[in-house]
Amino acid sequence: MSEFEPKIVAFFCNWCTYGAADLAGVSRLEYPPNFRVVRLPCTGRLNPKFILEAFKRGADGVWVSGCHPGDCHYIAGNYYARRKFIVMHYMLDSIGLEADRLRFSWISSAEATKFQHMATDVVEHVRACGPNLKFRKAPLILGMEEVA
Amino acid sequence: MPSLEETTQKIRETAKKALADGKAEVVIGYKKGTYPLSTAPFFARTPEDCDQLIWSNFARINLANYLPGRPGKVAVVAKGCDARSIVGQVAENQFHKDNLYVIGVPCTGMVDNNLIAAKEQRPYRDYSETLDTITLKGADFSTEIKKEEVLRRNCRTCANRTPKTADELVGPEVPGAQADDFADLKELHSKSPEERMEYFKDLIKDCLRCYACRNACPLCYCPVCFVDETRPQWLGKSTDPMDTLTFHLLRGLHCAGRCTSCGACETACPVNIKVREFNRITEETVMDEWGYEAGLSWEQKPPLTVFQPDDEASFIK
């Protein structure tokens, strides 16, 4: 049986981590291809429902990454985001989401190597958690077996 | 402590005075309910109306809920928790402080009817209450229940029973319980992630998705709630456990740093889900992280609307 390949939804800030991913690619730094990236104007735009929606639709992990505190393109977006992340993080942890499925990080657009390492790390941690079976919607039973 | 009757009398006098002095066009208070162990919100507009206002151990619903968007000058009867909600609404520009007159009632806690139902299953048609006891009267029995045994969960640990931000208090201050140590969450935190998820999925399994918890909440005033958004539709409307859990999680998160533990959501829930469990988690977070309790003063800023450059978040890599 082939090894489980996790599906990870990544929310990247347009001004930093998204650029870092770009730079990593241009620099031919190899990192795992398990991400579906959603580009945000700022991590301040991240609504908790985005994370829940990703898990609900079957993502095995979610990775949110933005600019280092103090470096926000919009002055303070990520400071507010940080407080939101704190509340979100404890909430999801408290209701029993495995901590390794949800990752927050700060990666600037110059940090291609950090991006590479972080990407590998996220995938390995999510892989260790196994497929997301509990924190997703129940599959639709189409009942086609009998019909066909 | 003044008796319920004395408090009732004082509320009526204060309400009449507020109307007469032009501080308010309407006084929102409680009147006796039509069913045993209940009260109804009541909108008093004349001095005669004011004589229907009462104080009771069943004044559970949070009257701050009627404030957002209401035109004109309003006086409202508020317990400690309700007054805190009002502070939150004013901070969030839902109601202008100048149009508000808060009649604060130092509160010794409200009664959970489910706990009464657990103590007395026989049908009763009448009841009486004092500040400390509830007496149920059936065809051939009369049962006296001590109020402290049937207090709501949130009232048992309430540290802010006196509405200190009120414009006028109708009784002497009452001491609150010890500062909240979140003892109720200790057991939860000792569980494994699997057990925690089981616990929460079991907690909400009876959810009817009626959203009464949202509608009863004085802080849920969004013109279009996320559950009603259709493009995109964030939330499935079926009984899928994940959709239900998402609703409760997001409701909890939206109330982070705002919830005052008034218990209106749990009171409104028709199937008695402990919906406040989600709010408790965020309450604990804002307390641990920023030492914040919602609605204690007019000056404080809700924690998610401000930041410190050095906010600690070691989980962010």
Place this chain on the structure above:
Amino acid sequence: MFNPYLPYPVRIAEIRVETEDKNLRTFKFEFLDPDDENKFAYMPGQFAELSVPGQGEIPIGIASSPSEKGHVLFTVNRVGQVSSYMHNMKKDDIMGIRGPLGHPYPLDTLQGKNLLIIAGGFAVTTLRSTIIWLLEPENRPNYGKITFVYGARTPGLLLYKDEWMAWDKRDDIDVFVTIDREVPDWNYRVGFVPAVTKEVCPAPENTAALICGPPIMIKFTQPVLEEAGYTPDSIIMSLENRMKCGLGICGRCNVGPEYVCKDGPVFTLAQLNQLPKEY
């Protein structure tokens, strides 16, 4: 057991963009199972639920006439989730239609009468169906004079241009098409529907008016007709409300005790005067 919730599968045979703002498209459907066409026996004024698998359903008036065999037509305005999705569908895509639902215009009881047909904007759909049906050689002799008033804001927002232009050339129907404001190369009328109606409406004796249009048009046309002497039971209107089941069960489209889907959508003004204005 017949399941009224189950749509008949149809294929999109043709999509026509109707208006210059591209917000209205006419869909021509063919039934995958030819038998379903017989089961879908309808009369002008009825509607159907267009069902896009995975997206939902929308109630839309049937624009084709039962006399047009082999297909059914629906003109859909891009408004919500389902209609927007439909606007991105292609020829030969598979979807479903469920119906016919509601009651048709009472054309059988109107036999022998003159008909004044007033349409505004894209509400003309079921009235197109009506006119096509009325102009059939076997039906036309059963009715008196037919007057058709149709208005839209601009020429580009008028539906079914080829058809009403052809009707205009016939002598068994009087066609008055109008737009709100003068534009170059416009050879028909200019002015609002109520004003045109006032000018051209036939005598109320032995005449019935069928009206379908936006609320604002109905609000101002109704007094014109009443002034001209039309009685409330000779003014026939078609309502719309949000619907889901279309079967008089799910409870959202009711106007007082009447369900628009099951008991309507066609009501006379006399009936509506007895009902609350919850539409």
Place this chain on the structure above:
Amino acid sequence: MPEYIVEENALKDFLQSISKGRVLLSPQGVGDKCQITETTPDKVTLNFTNTHISPKTLFFPQTEWLMSFQKDHSKPHPYVYQDLGDKAKSAVVFGIRPCDAKGLSVSNKVFQNDRFTDPYWKGKYESVIKVGLACKDPFPQCFCVAMGGSPYGATGLDVLAFPSEKGLGLKPITDEGAKLLAEANLKEADLSSELKSQEEAAIKAQGIPDDYSPIDHRGLLNLFQDPQWQSIAENCLNCGVCTFICPTCHCFDIQDEENSEGGVRMRNWDTCMSWLFTVHGTGHNPRPSKTERVRQRFMHKLKYIPMKQNGDRGCTGCGRCVVLCPVNIDIRSVALRMSTLNMQKQA
């Protein structure tokens, strides 16, 4: 038809007998957990108030999948909805209360109306034999008598069971009920006089009922335009609890859900208290504020349904909304206010 008697120690055998080849459904659990569920004869109890939320869930679940489709063009019928079939099981429900049975019979006339039959409801409703349990002692929330019912009412039931001096009395109501009892080998007994006196006592115990008949005589528009709706609605939170727990509320929403392989169409309970319920695609809303929505609920129950169902009301007095409304909007007071003719001159 004769009545039958089941002695207390024979109750289990009786239940065994009527549930032969059928599923046995009966109220289980106490307090807010009390609900009609599948059970076995030994677990059946007569000692309960009523189910916490109405038993409409039996025939009209909160979420019900109606049909499904698949997207694979190499398989038959891509993108064509197929009926998910009737999941109805032959069953007997023991212990449904008369108010609920009557309420469900009101919904039955909506689901099987003059033009359409809802197959999902019909299948379930008609495959369940309903043995009702009369209410000897009314509960404080009960007002079935005022709503034109009785604690011993038989509407919507196949058999009415009632506590008799000698055990459990059983009165067949429909032919199906008579057949069920005839096959159960029971002792016949003439209980008609006992039944009559019990019913009279139970009705009396509810006190002098309010008279809501003026609602039937008031004009529709006169009631609709009554200015007091504003003050009735003032308290309302629009939470919809009253509609979800009500035995006659039957409104639903139809939703599609899909994934990469296919999708299902389902229906979920909905409530007229929600603004989303009636809003048009254009944004126009025929019931834009809570006043209209509150009015809709009470008018529907107390005026519209009686107009359509020969005077039968859409409220049967089970009292759940009275108990569970968080702001104590009591349908009895509302009905009384609707009955007050002097609010406005009669239409």
